[in-house]
Amino acid sequence: MPDYLFDNVAPETAGRFSVLEECYDPVSTYQLALTGVTSGWRCLEVGGGGGSLGDWLGAQVGPDGEVTVTDLEPRWAASRSHPAQVRLLQHDIVRDPLPGRDYDLVHARLVLLHLPERLSVLRRLVSALRPGGWLVLEEFDCGWTPVLAAPDEETARVFEHVHATLLGLVEQAGGDPLWGRRVFGAMRQAGLTDLTATTYAEAWAGGGAGIALHRHNTDQIADALAAAGITDEELARFRALLTDPAFVVNSYPMVSVRGRRPAETQEAP
Ligand SMILES: C[S@@+](CC[C@H](N)C(=O)[O-])C[C@H]1O[C@@H](n2cnc3c(N)ncnc32)[C@H](O)[C@@H]1O
Structure with missing residues (x-):
């Protein structure tokens, strides 16, 4: 069994990303907006998949800001055009050095659920933030x-x-199919403050x-x-x-x- 069951080279990937965007992007953009993300912020979008949320962040931060969208397989995000402030990076969040430091906002949706190293990755994401910076994790509770x-x-x-x-x-x-219900506790354990959790289903x-x-x-x-x-x-x-x-x-x-x-x-x- 491979490390990542739903590897993103498979042709089913495009369909999966389009469902995630259609059903969950409105939820994610609402949650991200609650951080106050605005002009000039530096953001890291981990495992950005099809890239729609990276583009949304790019629109919020504008030309004075910067958004780095990482993925093991960035070909799907690369197939659409992006504003200049959005940078795509082929990157493994488990093994590669962090692409930057002192981010105002780090976001990952449906990435850590699949990673056996999710707790150490969580600590890395925290370390990529500036003091006072926001981490937003969004995960399924299956x-x-x-x-x-x-x-x-x-x-x-x-x-x-x-x-x-x-x-x-x-x-x-x-x-971990139940990772969604563990994220709040794991983020508290990782030392984050001002924690809130909201669950969406339909x-x-x-x-x-x-x-x-x-x-x-x-x-x-x-x-x-x-x-x-x-x-x-x-x-x-x-x-x-x-x-x-x-x-x-x-x-x-x-x-x-x-x-x-x-x-x-x-x-x-
Ligand atoms: C279920 S998809 C979610 C994509 C996107 N975040 C979304 O919610 O629409 C998981 C994504 O994480 C990426 N991924 C998996 N393991 C990764 C790793 N070690 N480092 C970076 N990205 C990874 C996959 O390539 C895939 O694009």
Whole structure:
């Protein structure tokens, strides 16, 4: 199993990024705005994926500011044009030296969940902030995705079985599907202050934009799901559900946590 289960070279990546942007960018931009991000700020967007939030930050900081968008695989963000103050960087947040210091704002969405080294990465992100600077982490809590409506009970069971198997694979690859509920405590442990957390979820109906995330994810790891015991029939029924308006499931709740680096925080190596 690779370190990062949903590697971003796969063709399903574009679809996944477009769901994340459509469903969660309004939440993320609202949360980021609450930090007061404004003209002249220096920002770090870690694991920026398709790059939409890096561009939004670029618009807030303007030509006097700077936004560095990192990713292991920056090709998706590179496929769109960016304002001059937005810089893309191929970068591994686990292993490479930090791209800068004294940031006013560091943000990562749905990145640390996948990284076995998430706690040391969190300490590195804190060390990249200026005293008083903001860290905003946004992560899924994959432990609360109840089926809200289904044509019948057996259908709901198939969804839950395939989905639970997928989450098991995420865990085997070093991910933490429940990381969202642990972020606040981990950020407090890392010494951040002024902490707040807000959780967002919505109903995803079959055939809608959000539920397609399940399709992109299961398509990408279909072989691993089969190896974990999911039959072709189960996968076919799961996929059919995702286009059936009678099937409705809770979205992944996204937990947005923000906190500030106090003046006395020690720097991580
Ligand atoms: C689930 S995607 C989220 C993308 C984007 N943050 C968003 O929310 O739309 C996770 C992103 O983290 C990146 N990533 C994974 N491991 C990384 C690492 N070690 N360093 C930097 N980026 C990483 C992936 O390439 C991918 O773009």
